[in-house]
Amino acid sequence: MASMDTEIEEIQQAAIAAVEEVATLPPEPLAAKLADIKQMIGHYIGMTNEIETRRERHYEFTLLFIAVLVPAFALVIADRHRLGLLATWLAGGWLAVQLAFAAVSIFVYHAQSRYSYPFLKLKGVANQWKWFYYGNPAVTEIKTDSVFGPILHRKDAASSTIPYLKGLRDFASWYTAENPKSETVAALKQLYLLQVHNYYKNQWHKQLYAVSLWAWLIGIAYIAAVLIVYWAR
Numbered sequence: 001m002a003s004m005d006t007e008i009e010e011i012q013q014a015a016i017a018a019v020e021e022v023a024t025l026p027p028e029p030l031a032a033k034l035a036d037i038k039q040m041i042g043h044y045i046g047m048t049n050e051i052e053t054r055r056e057r058h059y060e061f062t063l064l065f066i067a068v069l070v071p072a073f074a075l076v077i078a079d080r081h082r083l084g085l086l087a088t089w090l091a092g093g094w095l096a097v098q099l100a101f102a103a104v105s106i107f108v109y110h111a112q113s114r115y116s117y118p119f120l121k122l123k124g125v126a127n128q129w130k131w132f133y134y135g136n137p138a139v140t141e142i143k144t145d146s147v148f149g150p151i152l153h154r155k156d157a158a159s160s161t162i163p164y165l166k167g168l169r170d171f172a173s174w175y176t177a178e179n180p181k182s183e184t185v186a187a188l189k190q191l192y193l194l195q196v197h198n199y200y201k202n203q204w205h206k207q208l209y210a211v212s213l214w215a216w217l218i219g220i221a222y223i224a225a226v227l228i229v230y231w232a233r
Helices: 002-024 027-078 085-113 158-177 180-232
Strands: none
Touching: 002 027, 002 180, 027 085, 027 180, 085 180
16 A cells, blocks of 8 residues: 555656646747647536536436336336236336336436546645635535525534635635746646546446446347247247
């Protein structure tokens, strides 16, 4: 474990040094780099928002699909005597497979959404104060409990007020001290973070797609197996 920590520390320091090399550029190329980095930040934010919209649509479709599958399955079971053995096994089994995978898809979506990125709190290379609230530790201390917060913190307004003011103080201090070199270094770190974030979102969308694909493949295989067994009798 110690050797692993040492390796991480060495790679982290090397990464920080590589990023800070951009600050050694002359003023004009530095300004051009900063402009390009800001443009790329907007690019990755847009791409991530697009893929996140796809994930949300997949989730909403799955919820609607479940809303159709449940009553359909109930109708098949309730009407099994009229449908007959083969139709009941075909329809009921296929619906059960789709319902099971839909539940898996919902679980995967929520597991993805509550995932805590392991690199968010890496010192010196995580979210930067100017771009995201994780970069300002005081902001993360503000109480945001919308359900029990008004009751629990009614007599303790300082639980939100103090960290808010500390965050403003730090934000203003960092803003005042910022110069083109430090701004470019911070923006470059944030750009890479957004690239990795976009990678996560794309992989998660593929995972949801894979669940849906397996649902259809297994559903088809189930129908084929039932028909083979029925005809082989």
